[in-house]
Amino acid sequence: MSRIGKLPITLTNNVQVTVDKNNLVTINGPKGSLSTQVDKDIIVKQEDNQIVVERPTEQKRHKAMHGLYRALINNMVVGVTQGYQEKLELVGVGYKAAVQGKILELSLGYSHNIYMTLPAEVSVSAVTEKGKAPVITLESNDKQLIGQVAAKIRSLRKVEPYKGKGIRFVGEVVRRKAGKTASK
Helix, strand or coil, X not given: CCCCCCCCEXXXXXXXXXXXXXXXXXXXXXXXXXEEECCCCCEXXXXXXXXXXXXXXXXXXXXXXXXXXXXXXXXXXXXXXXXXXXXXXEECCCCEEEEECCEEEEECCCXXXXXXXXXXXXXXXXXCCCCCCCEEEEEECCHHHHHHHHHHHHHCCCCCCCCCCEEEECCCXXXXXXXXXXXX
């Protein structure tokens, strides 16, 4: 039995859940509204202030989807109540980040600056302190979307193992390699 799938999801007073006949789960909260389409075999019920996800059989497919949809619904509940935040730091000489509305401008050592338009659901801020690496902060209520945007930004200049330059998550540990040694 799925250990994750059988855990109930506890709701707070300011969260409303609706499940329609096509198994579309919509969750409204103080930070917005999120919805996901749940497989027709999985049963989603609201009991008092909890959401319970059940599966019809012990098939391998049903077991896999049981835990998956419970985790997705839980991520939506956390998103509309607390939200999610990702922080990226730009490590390298001359690396800069600036925000103009929904456009993120990155200077990453290429011949031209990179302009990236962010989705409306993601808010961004860039902070540059003297003597420290610039930090980009992404905030959203959708965990999947914020992770995808952060991964796209990170892919623009991956961290290289010799000097440690590039875009990394704050707190990420980078395995460093030893460079060439002197010949004498």
